[in-house]
Each structure stands twice: as C-alpha cells, then as structure tokens.
Amino acid sequence: MIDFYMKLKAGVFPYLWLKAIRGFNPKDNYAACLLGEYETQVLPFGLGIKKNGTVRGILKHPAPYYVLCGIPHEGLEYALYILFREKQGERISYEDTRAIVKILNAKRLDLPPLTKEEIDVTSWRQDAPKSISPCYRLGWHYLLNTVPKKLFEI
Secondary structure, three states: EEEEEEOOOOOOOOOEEEEEEEEEEOOOOHHHHHHEEEEEOOOOOOOOOOOEEEEEEOOOOOOOOEEEEEEOOOOOOOEEEEOOOOOOOEEEEEOOOEEEEEEEEEHHHHHHHHHHHHHHHHHOOOOHHHHHHHHHHHHHHHOOHHHHHHOOOO
16 A cells, blocks of 8 residues: 655646556657556646645555656646655655655665667657657556557558
C-alpha cells in the first residue's frame, strides 16, 4: 500500500497529475502514451490548483509503475517528474520551491535519456523530436515489452 503526501504552492503547476501505469502506446506521446488510471482520489487537481494545497491518500490502483507529473508555466524542461514503484519499507522524499512530496512504501526509479540508437528507432514517428518526453522515455525503458509488435508497423 503506497501512502502519498504532497504540499503545493498556488498556481505553480497549471497541469498536474498522478497516474498508475500498466502499459505503453508508442504511437502516442506525453501522458497519453502511458496506459493506466489517474489516481484522482489522491490528486484531484487535474489541471492545476488555484490555491496552496495539501493532498494525502493511499494509491488505489495497483500497477507496476506510478508517475507524478507537474508541468509548470516555464515548460516541460522544468517539470516535476517522479517515477516510482511500490517497495514496502522504502520512502521517497522530494522538496523544492514549488512542492514537498513524500511517498511511503515506494522506491524512486531513474529515467535514463534515450540513446541515439533508440531515437533513430523512433524516428518514424511524425513528432520524433517529442519522443524524448519523460513519459515516452518511461514507456520505452520500462514498458516496451507490453507493446504489441503491430504498433511498430508503418
């Protein structure tokens, strides 16, 4: 059981979500390429918050991976992006000027960049430069085995 806590400052993230991830669709991008359910009972803000806020709750949807993503006004390169999985007894603590995040019974995972070869493999996509988004990298590195081969056919 993953216990989630987050304290946010007003207006920092116009787009904010927490999602339980079960699969990957390489033909899509950003949050849409990650197949799963949003944890709306824990993080109900969706498209940002209007005032300072604290959210706390137990994640409801069991999944191999979870992502917390906050896109600030400054753009994707300044995003809050925490990829994690359930791990009993471990804890994630994160704090910056925008948010405090504590997640109990979870382990944070690294999100490596795509290599040149991996970018070349995804170059058939019309939006190939976007294929290096954090969501796409998560899918590529952790969930590629969930993708039916037919999705890679042109």
